[in-house]
Amino acid sequence: MLKLLTFVKNCKEGVLRATPKKPRETRRKKILQTALEILPQRGFDGITLESIADALGYTKPAIYYYFKNKDDLVCSLVTDYLKDAHQAICAITDGNGSPKERLIRIIHFYVDRNCEQRGYFTIDHHLGGVLRKMPHTAEADNLRKLSLEIPSRLIKLINEGIQLGEFRDEDPAVLGSLIFSLLGGVLTHMEMPSLASLGVEGLKQRVCDFALKGIVV
Amino acid sequence: MLKLLTFVKNCKEGVLRATPKKPRETRRKKILQTALEILPQRGFDGITLESIADALGYTKPAIYYYFKNKDDLVCSLVTDYLKDAHQAICAITDGNGSPKERLIRIIHFYVDRNCEQRGYFTIDHHLGGVLRKMPHTAEADNLRKLSLEIPSRLIKLINEGIQLGEFRDEDPAVLGSLIFSLLGGVLTHMEMPSLASLGVEGLKQRVCDFALKGIVV
Incomplete structure (x- = not known):
């Protein structure tokens, strides 16, 4: 029971997502870094969350986790x-x-x-x-x-x-x-x-x- | 009969389109001039034959008569x-x-x-x-x-x-x-x-x- 309660608490606090805060910030920075790299070729009109996901080998929802749109x-x-x-x-x-x-x-x-x-x-x-x-x-x-x-x-x-x-x-x-x-x-x-x-x-x-x-x- | 023959001949030579060569060139230039005017706002990516037709009050086919695409x-x-x-x-x-x-x-x-x-x-x-x-x-x-x-x-x-x-x-x-x-x-x-x-x-x-x-x- 204690294990289950801890699991629920951890889920709520996002503890189970790899390790909590630092990797999240690292991943967010990595997405922005990739956006910067593909920006010169695609421009602001051509860049999409999908193109960034492709460049990183991520799924599109993985990008939406960090940026609304x-x-x-x-x-x-x-x-x-x-x-x-x-x-x-x-x-x-x-x-x-x-x-x-x-x-x-x-x-x-x-x-x-x-x-x-x-x-x-x-x-x-x-x-x-x-x-x-x-x-x-x-x-x-x-x-x-x-x-x-x-x-x-x-x-x-x-x-x-x-x-x-x-x-x-x-x-x-x-x-x-x-x-x-x-x-x-x-x-x-x-x-x-x-x-x-x-x-x-x-x-x-x-x-x-x-x-x-x-x-x- | 002569009238009909003249009509067919004129159609073939494009005589019936307003007056033949000069107005065609004038209209082509007007389209290019309008494209130049809307280009700064729309850019090369945003400009379309439709946007030029709109700006001129022409139909889209009227533009296609002068430019393939x-x-x-x-x-x-x-x-x-x-x-x-x-x-x-x-x-x-x-x-x-x-x-x-x-x-x-x-x-x-x-x-x-x-x-x-x-x-x-x-x-x-x-x-x-x-x-x-x-x-x-x-x-x-x-x-x-x-x-x-x-x-x-x-x-x-x-x-x-x-x-x-x-x-x-x-x-x-x-x-x-x-x-x-x-x-x-x-x-x-x-x-x-x-x-x-x-x-x-x-x-x-x-x-x-x-x-x-x-x-x-």
Whole structure:
């Protein structure tokens, strides 16, 4: 009887599912990781919970155990992406070094991350559209707010450089847009033979040189 | 009897369809123009012959009279786009002026065209993917060849500038990729408030300044 009661209790608490919390989180992360891997080929329109299940060799219900639907999965991908990027950009902008040095670190961060995982670029490239499509829940509104904080941080950094006489005295939002346009364009076309031949370190250096010539006094 | 014979002859020659050749070409162009207008919202995946018929207030068969299927329409859009762009770029690169002056004209051409019709940007932005998906017919192969001639022209122009000591002595393909990355990024984000506030002329000037600082000696 005690055994039966323990069994019922364990079922309710989910204890019998492998081992409780950690493997669940590991499996959830593995699903998100796989989604990131297939995202560049399929895009947000083409990705499905079924395609992720196929890639992992899971059944479809095994994915539904972790994510309600595709929207839930996309929301998780975007949340993780934005939180990581926000944390990294804040650490750089609040960190040591001249505005120029910190700007270089921001460019390095984006090139490195994109080279490490192309799916991050797909998220970044479609972020505006994905956020616009999200419903007006508190969670989605928070994500939209978070996404606006990253360019604000960049503009603040450029403004700091202008005040110190390091950067050209122009609208910092325009300078920021030009730098991010260059960076976004390069990350879009980094598979082109001319850019691919530079390698990651060469690409980082070349983009920084080009961007800084356009902004430094 | 003569009337009947004339009627049959006219039907065979298509004379009874409004007036023969010119209106047909006009209607075909109108369909392509409408496709260009709805392309930015729907993208290549979302555009259908039905959506074009709806936008024009035509029936679906009226569109099928001009285009076999969606692939045929996309092929026509891409052909027109590439032929126009190729002709314009050749006219600029073969024209008068220093390499720097001609490079400025190329940037102006792309910004102007994109501001005039956002659909051109959608085609340009997805050109690689669309061309890769096309079958290996002589027509598609010609389009792929044509698409490669535009960057070759740009690289040749940059090389001319390097030889004349006007541009930095670096791999002209890398310099060209950086300029087109900047331009592509700006055209992607031109609806951003900071860039939109510049206006078309301001945007052209700002992109040229930024690009030339990165390339001119």
